[in-house]
Amino acid sequence: MAEFQATVDDEQAVKPDLDDGSGTSRRRFLARLTGAVAAVGAVLAGWPLFRSLVPNVLYEPPRRFKVGLPERFQEGVTFLDEHRLYLIREADSFHAISGICSHLGCTVKFSPFSTVEDRTVRKHTFRALGEFHCPCHGSKFHGEGTNYAGPAPRPLKWYRLDVSSASGELVIDLSKEVGRDFRLVV
Ligand code: FES
Known part of the structure; x- marks a missing residue:
């Protein structure tokens, strides 16, 4: 019984660590995903401004x-x-x-x-x-x-x-x- 108790205690002692670990990686993943989405959003939002700064010039040979x-x-x-x-x-x-x-x-x-x-x-x-x-x-x-x-x-x-x-x-x-x-x- 003492042996069984020790096993249960070990599992209980380990479980919170596993939760913490996967929670941290999930948080990290979500943070990265959010960052990537924000970066894409910023590029898409800024594209019209960038395009307006580049003149629509067609470079043709001189006539x-x-x-x-x-x-x-x-x-x-x-x-x-x-x-x-x-x-x-x-x-x-x-x-x-x-x-x-x-x-x-x-x-x-x-x-x-x-x-x-x-x-x-x-x-x-x-x-x-x-x-x-x-x-x-x-x-x-x-x-x-x-x-x-x-x-x-x-x-x-x-x-x-x-x-x-x-x-x-x-x-x-x-x-x-x-x-x-x-x-x-x-
Ligand atoms: S390009 Fe067709 S005949 Fe010259």
């Missing part, structure tokens, strides 16, 4: 840029791959044609003729050095940009060219489209 001195460009057609533009030089006269296909925006390739010839397209006569072909769906454009085959719905765009008064470099302005008779003479 007007220098491409170099006129003498840098050889007679004929130069592709400016960084800008997807063709710069055409005929003696002292320059013009710029977009290399972006008017169908779905692939880059058109210049296909040179073996001989330069005068051509008339839509009542406009020009020296044809070659023509532009789109590798994606087969559209074709005359050398002055007019579409004549394939799904492209419109001609290639022409952009305004100027000379920088500060550096003498050619400046292309993508915000200003020009007609097919535009020429910059330097």
Whole structure:
């Protein structure tokens, strides 16, 4: 009996310790959970404020840029791959044609003729050095940009060219489209 009593007393002596231990871990767990919920709540509540401090700016490449001195460009057609533009030089006269296909925006390739010839397209006569072909769906454009085959719905765009008064470099302005008779003479 004394032995049994001793066992019961031992269990009673141990039980409060177990309760204390699990209660402490439960409290600790609940405290951590509460902290985590509070942190998530704070982030969610503060997000609109944080977002309002970050400007909604779309970083796009500049629409007007220098491409170099006129003498840098050889007679004929130069592709400016960084800008997807063709710069055409005929003696002292320059013009710029977009290399972006008017169908779905692939880059058109210049296909040179073996001989330069005068051509008339839509009542406009020009020296044809070659023509532009789109590798994606087969559209074709005359050398002055007019579409004549394939799904492209419109001609290639022409952009305004100027000379920088500060550096003498050619400046292309993508915000200003020009007609097919535009020429910059330097
Ligand atoms: S993107 Fe040029 S033909 Fe389709």
